[in-house]
Amino acid sequence: RVVSVNYSEKIIDSNSGMQVPTTETGAAPSREIMVEQQDSTPPVQQQQQQQQTNRMHVAVSSLQQEIRQELLDMTEMERNAKLEEARVTTETFLQQAAALPPQGPERIQFL
Numbered sequence: 226r227v228v229s230v231n232y233s234e235k236i237i238d239s240n241s242g243m244q245v246p247t248t249e250t251g252a253a254p255s256r257e258i259m260v261e262q263q264d265s266t267p268p269v270q271q272q273q274q275q276q277q278t279n280r281m282h283v284a285v286s287s288l289q290q291e292i293r294q295e296l297l298d299m300t301e302m303e304r305n306a307k308l309e310e311a312r313v314t315t316e317t318f319l320q321q322a323a324a325l326p327p328q329g330p331e332r333i334q335f336l
Contacts, residue, residue: 237244296304325332 233246281300296307299307322335325335
């Protein structure tokens with residue numbers, strides 16, 4: 226049930242891209258990010274995390290390309306059999322993962 230609604234908006238000048246000051250009370254928030262969500266990680270550590278994330282993306286992309294090429298090199302019959310095997314394996318894995326408690330060492334060990 227809705228008890229009350231408070232309409233507010235933030236007006237941005239199209240020429241400058243800056244917020245136009247408003248005199249209304251209850252105006253929309255002027256920050257792009259909530260203070261609670263600001264990252265307090267040091268810049269060096271952020272850069273290291275970004276580099277690690279980039280390396281992981283490159284590895285994933287490379288693996289995807291390799292798998293795609295292997296599938297393209299197969300005959301259609303081999304490819305269909307391999308894809309069916311992958312589908313069954315995925316379904317089995319998901320069913321087993323769903324049967325475990327959402328948190329706890331069993332699930333972590335399984336994954």
